[in-house]
């Protein structure tokens with residue numbers, strides 16, 4: 001697996017509504033702590049979550065009316081675009097601030113209800129045009145980033161839930177590289193359809209997943225037999241400190257499916273990401289779709305391929 005934090009990757013570290021001008025938000029990209037907030041113009045900003053003075057987390061400070069972030073320890077203030085030190089309480093105006101006291105600024109890109117951060121501040125922001133999706137959530141799971149994605153590939157029910165729908169172990173297509181994304185399709189059923197028979201070969205639904213090979217950001221689409229989009233979601237797992245994966249997600253319903261099944265899908269919380277993973281079930285889940293995932297990712301992220309194709313960007317939908 002390539003070192004994800006060293007590449008020009010845009011990580012969806014927060015949902016737009018989580019980033020405010022009232023209170024700083026602390027997130028991580030791997031072992032890199034990041035503080036997010038909105039400045040006076042409403043623009044999302046991201047700095048390293050360590051004050052250059054004595055390394056106190058800036059996220060423990062506050063946001064001033066002018067949009068600067070103020071450290072909670074000795075009160076130094078930084079602006080968000082460059083991380084430049086702007087003010088030290090009680091220091092006379094004519095005194096110059098040593099340039100070494102500049103917080104590290106990161107690239108920020110907000111679109112589709114997600115705030116994405118790139119550790120390379122000079123990275124080119126992608127051009128996505130997704131509308132924000134209605135149903136949202138944030139979960140923190142005690143599972144490494146790759147283990148989380150492998151669980152999604154091998155048994156989606158371990159990590160997500162779709163109301164009224166059960167995932168089967170049967171794949172319509174194996175994990176494959178399609179237009180720079182890891183793509184696979186899994187057969188699904190409506191819940192409670194097949195009583196009393198314990199088996200069936202009738203799978204009226206499929207779930208299509210399209211995953212960025214490094215960030216793991218995934219577009220998920222639930223479709224019926226006529227290929228109608230019944231529900232779609234963006235799932236954005238980000239490696240956090242201490243082996244935790246932070247997952248932000250947004251989802252929306254698509255075409256209305258007739259009858260009780262469609263009504264069940266349109267009930268409360270049609271989609272959710274599980275906040276905990278059943279360890280007993282995970283332990284006995286055999287690697288299946290994930291088996292070739294690492295080889296595929298390594299091939300897709302080889303330097304000669306990414307330099308030809310340009311920097312990897314967040315997931316854009318490709319035709320299935």
Ligand code: FES
Nearest residue numbers: 051053054071074
């Ligand atoms: S540690 Fe932040 S101002 Fe001193």
